Amino acid sequence: MSCGDPHETDCSEVLDHLYEFLDREMPEVDSAKFKEHFDDCSPCLEKYGLEQAVKKLVKRCCGHDDVPADLRSKVMGRIELIRAGEAVPEQSVMEQAVAEQQAQEADASARATRTTESA
Template sequence: MSCGEPHETDCSEVLSEVWLYLDHECDERRKQLLQTHLDECHPCLEQYGLDEHLKALLAKKCGGEHAPEELKQRLRARIHQATVEVETIEVEVEARTTADNA
Protein backbone atom coordinates (compact mmCIF):
# COMPACT_ATOMS: atom_id res chain seq x y z
CA MET A 1 0.00 0.00 0.00
CA SER A 2 1.16 3.49 -0.71
CA CYS A 3 -0.66 6.77 -0.26
CA GLY A 4 1.34 8.29 -3.11
CA GLU A 5 3.05 10.85 -0.89
CA PRO A 6 6.80 10.75 -0.22
CA HIS A 7 7.70 9.59 3.29
CA GLU A 8 10.95 8.68 4.99
CA THR A 9 9.40 5.28 5.74
CA ASP A 10 7.28 3.54 3.07
CA CYS A 11 3.58 2.95 3.83
CA SER A 12 3.79 -0.81 3.30
CA GLU A 13 6.76 -0.99 5.66
CA VAL A 14 4.88 0.94 8.34
CA LEU A 15 1.77 -1.21 8.04
CA SER A 16 3.83 -4.41 8.19
CA GLU A 17 5.30 -3.21 11.50
CA VAL A 18 2.24 -1.60 13.06
CA TRP A 19 1.68 -4.56 15.42
CA LEU A 20 5.26 -4.28 16.70
CA TYR A 21 4.52 -0.61 17.33
CA LEU A 22 1.24 -1.38 19.10
CA ASP A 23 2.92 -4.02 21.26
CA HIS A 24 5.85 -1.72 22.12
CA GLU A 25 8.23 -4.26 20.60
CA CYS A 26 10.36 -1.92 18.50
CA ASP A 27 13.30 0.18 19.58
CA GLU A 28 12.93 3.88 20.27
CA ARG A 29 14.37 4.97 16.91
CA ARG A 30 11.99 2.72 14.96
CA LYS A 31 9.07 3.77 17.15
CA GLN A 32 9.77 7.42 16.31
CA LEU A 33 9.98 6.72 12.55
CA LEU A 34 6.67 4.85 12.63
CA GLN A 35 5.01 7.56 14.74
CA THR A 36 6.23 10.30 12.38
CA HIS A 37 4.83 8.41 9.41
CA LEU A 38 1.48 7.85 11.13
CA ASP A 39 1.33 11.57 11.98
CA GLU A 40 1.88 12.46 8.29
CA CYS A 41 -0.11 9.76 6.49
CA HIS A 42 -3.89 9.66 6.93
CA PRO A 43 -4.47 6.28 5.16
CA CYS A 44 -1.88 4.56 7.37
CA LEU A 45 -3.28 6.26 10.45
CA GLU A 46 -6.74 4.90 9.60
CA GLN A 47 -5.32 1.38 9.21
CA TYR A 48 -3.39 1.79 12.47
CA GLY A 49 -6.64 2.78 14.18
CA LEU A 50 -8.35 -0.38 12.92
CA ASP A 51 -5.45 -2.51 14.14
CA GLU A 52 -5.45 -0.72 17.48
CA HIS A 53 -9.17 -1.45 17.97
CA LEU A 54 -8.69 -5.07 16.94
CA LYS A 55 -5.84 -5.46 19.43
CA ALA A 56 -7.97 -4.00 22.22
CA LEU A 57 -10.87 -6.29 21.34
CA LEU A 58 -8.62 -9.35 21.30
CA ALA A 59 -7.11 -8.38 24.65
CA LYS A 60 -10.57 -7.96 26.13
CA LYS A 61 -11.95 -11.23 24.76
CA CYS A 62 -8.85 -13.32 25.50
CA GLY A 63 -8.79 -12.35 29.16
CA GLY A 64 -5.13 -11.44 29.24
CA GLU A 65 -3.87 -14.87 28.20
CA HIS A 66 -0.49 -14.80 26.48
CA ALA A 67 0.35 -16.86 23.42
CA PRO A 68 3.42 -19.10 23.54
CA GLU A 69 6.56 -17.46 22.13
CA GLU A 70 6.83 -20.09 19.39
CA LEU A 71 3.34 -19.21 18.15
CA LYS A 72 4.18 -15.50 18.16
CA GLN A 73 7.30 -16.15 16.09
CA ARG A 74 5.40 -18.28 13.57
CA LEU A 75 2.70 -15.60 13.24
CA ARG A 76 5.25 -12.83 12.75
CA ALA A 77 7.02 -14.90 10.08
CA ARG A 78 3.74 -15.59 8.26
CA ILE A 79 2.64 -11.95 8.41
CA HIS A 80 6.02 -10.88 7.05
CA GLN A 81 5.79 -13.49 4.25
CA ALA A 82 2.28 -12.35 3.33
CA THR A 83 3.40 -8.72 3.26
CA VAL A 84 6.30 -9.55 0.95
CA GLU A 85 3.95 -11.52 -1.33
CA VAL A 86 1.52 -8.59 -1.54
CA GLU A 87 4.36 -6.16 -2.29
CA THR A 88 5.64 -8.49 -5.03
CA ILE A 89 2.19 -8.65 -6.62
CA GLU A 90 1.88 -4.84 -6.47
CA VAL A 91 5.25 -4.44 -8.21
CA GLU A 92 4.27 -6.96 -10.90
CA VAL A 93 0.97 -5.18 -11.53
CA GLU A 94 2.72 -1.80 -11.72
CA ALA A 95 5.29 -3.23 -14.16
CA ARG A 96 2.56 -4.66 -16.38
CA THR A 97 0.62 -1.40 -16.31
CA THR A 98 3.74 0.55 -17.23
CA ALA A 99 4.56 -1.90 -20.05
CA ASP A 100 0.98 -1.74 -21.36
CA ASN A 101 1.05 2.07 -21.39
CA ALA A 102 4.41 2.24 -23.21
Protein backbone atom coordinates in the same frame (compact mmCIF):
# COMPACT_ATOMS: atom_id res chain seq x y z
CA MET B 1 -1.19 0.13 0.55
CA SER B 2 0.32 3.48 -0.14
CA CYS B 3 -1.15 6.94 0.00
CA GLY B 4 0.93 7.89 -3.02
CA ASP B 5 2.79 10.64 -1.19
CA PRO B 6 6.53 10.42 -0.55
CA HIS B 7 7.46 9.81 3.07
CA GLU B 8 10.75 9.29 4.85
CA THR B 9 9.40 5.90 5.94
CA ASP B 10 7.46 4.09 3.21
CA CYS B 11 3.83 3.12 3.90
CA SER B 12 4.53 -0.55 3.16
CA GLU B 13 7.29 -0.62 5.79
CA VAL B 14 5.00 0.98 8.35
CA LEU B 15 2.22 -1.51 7.67
CA ASP B 16 4.60 -4.49 7.64
CA HIS B 17 5.74 -3.59 11.16
CA LEU B 18 2.50 -2.16 12.52
CA TYR B 19 2.06 -4.79 15.24
CA GLU B 20 5.62 -4.31 16.43
CA PHE B 21 4.75 -0.64 16.85
CA LEU B 22 1.42 -1.41 18.54
CA ASP B 23 3.07 -3.91 20.90
CA ARG B 24 5.96 -1.53 21.63
CA GLU B 25 8.44 -4.12 20.41
CA MET B 26 10.57 -1.85 18.24
CA PRO B 27 13.49 0.42 19.03
CA GLU B 28 12.55 3.97 20.05
CA VAL B 29 14.22 5.39 16.92
CA ASP B 30 11.95 3.33 14.65
CA SER B 31 8.94 4.09 16.84
CA ALA B 32 9.59 7.82 16.46
CA LYS B 33 9.76 7.42 12.65
CA PHE B 34 6.41 5.61 12.69
CA LYS B 35 4.80 8.32 14.85
CA GLU B 36 6.03 10.94 12.38
CA HIS B 37 4.67 8.88 9.50
CA PHE B 38 1.22 8.65 11.12
CA ASP B 39 1.21 12.43 11.54
CA ASP B 40 1.75 12.82 7.79
CA CYS B 41 -0.24 9.89 6.37
CA SER B 42 -3.96 9.62 7.09
CA PRO B 43 -4.46 6.19 5.39
CA CYS B 44 -1.77 4.64 7.60
CA LEU B 45 -3.13 6.46 10.65
CA GLU B 46 -6.57 5.03 9.87
CA LYS B 47 -5.13 1.50 9.56
CA TYR B 48 -3.25 2.02 12.83
CA GLY B 49 -6.45 3.11 14.57
CA LEU B 50 -8.35 0.11 13.24
CA GLU B 51 -5.68 -2.38 14.30
CA GLN B 52 -5.40 -0.71 17.71
CA ALA B 53 -9.18 -1.04 18.19
CA VAL B 54 -9.12 -4.72 17.17
CA LYS B 55 -6.26 -5.39 19.57
CA LYS B 56 -8.16 -3.73 22.45
CA LEU B 57 -11.31 -5.69 21.60
CA VAL B 58 -9.45 -9.00 21.55
CA LYS B 59 -7.79 -8.17 24.85
CA ARG B 60 -11.11 -7.27 26.44
CA CYS B 61 -12.92 -10.37 25.14
CA CYS B 62 -10.15 -12.95 25.29
CA GLY B 63 -7.57 -11.52 27.66
CA HIS B 64 -8.65 -13.62 30.61
CA ASP B 65 -7.98 -17.05 29.13
CA ASP B 66 -4.77 -18.77 30.18
CA VAL B 67 -2.78 -20.01 27.22
CA PRO B 68 -0.65 -23.12 27.76
CA ALA B 69 3.05 -22.25 27.59
CA ASP B 70 3.79 -24.85 24.91
CA LEU B 71 1.00 -23.52 22.68
CA ARG B 72 2.23 -19.95 23.10
CA SER B 73 5.75 -21.08 22.27
CA LYS B 74 4.60 -22.88 19.10
CA VAL B 75 2.57 -19.91 17.91
CA MET B 76 5.36 -17.42 18.59
CA GLY B 77 7.87 -19.69 16.82
CA ARG B 78 5.59 -19.90 13.81
CA ILE B 79 5.15 -16.12 13.75
CA GLU B 80 8.92 -15.62 13.81
CA LEU B 81 9.34 -18.07 10.90
CA ILE B 82 6.70 -16.23 8.89
CA ARG B 83 8.23 -12.83 9.66
CA ALA B 84 11.63 -14.13 8.55
CA GLY B 85 10.07 -15.42 5.33
CA GLU B 86 11.05 -19.00 6.13
CA ALA B 87 7.54 -20.42 6.21
CA VAL B 88 4.25 -19.75 4.51
CA PRO B 89 1.36 -20.72 6.75
CA GLU B 90 -0.88 -23.48 5.43
CA GLN B 91 -3.50 -22.13 7.77
CA SER B 92 -3.59 -18.98 9.77
CA VAL B 93 -1.67 -18.89 13.02
CA MET B 94 -4.93 -18.28 14.84
CA GLU B 95 -6.60 -21.31 13.19
CA GLN B 96 -3.62 -23.46 14.12
CA ALA B 97 -3.65 -22.17 17.71
CA VAL B 98 -7.38 -22.84 18.05
CA ALA B 99 -6.99 -26.35 16.63
CA GLU B 100 -4.14 -27.14 19.01
CA GLN B 101 -6.09 -25.73 21.97
CA GLN B 102 -9.13 -27.83 21.05
CA ALA B 103 -6.96 -30.94 20.74
CA GLN B 104 -5.46 -30.31 24.19
CA GLU B 105 -8.91 -29.78 25.71
CA ALA B 106 -10.24 -32.97 24.09
CA ASP B 107 -7.24 -34.90 25.43
CA ALA B 108 -7.78 -33.52 28.93
CA SER B 109 -11.47 -34.37 28.76
CA ALA B 110 -10.70 -37.93 27.66
CA ARG B 111 -8.23 -38.35 30.54
CA ALA B 112 -10.82 -37.05 33.01
CA THR B 113 -13.42 -39.48 31.65
CA ARG B 114 -11.01 -42.43 31.97
CA THR B 115 -10.15 -41.39 35.52
CA THR B 116 -13.84 -41.13 36.46
CA GLU B 117 -14.64 -44.52 34.89
CA SER B 118 -11.79 -46.28 36.65
CA ALA B 119 -12.75 -44.88 40.07
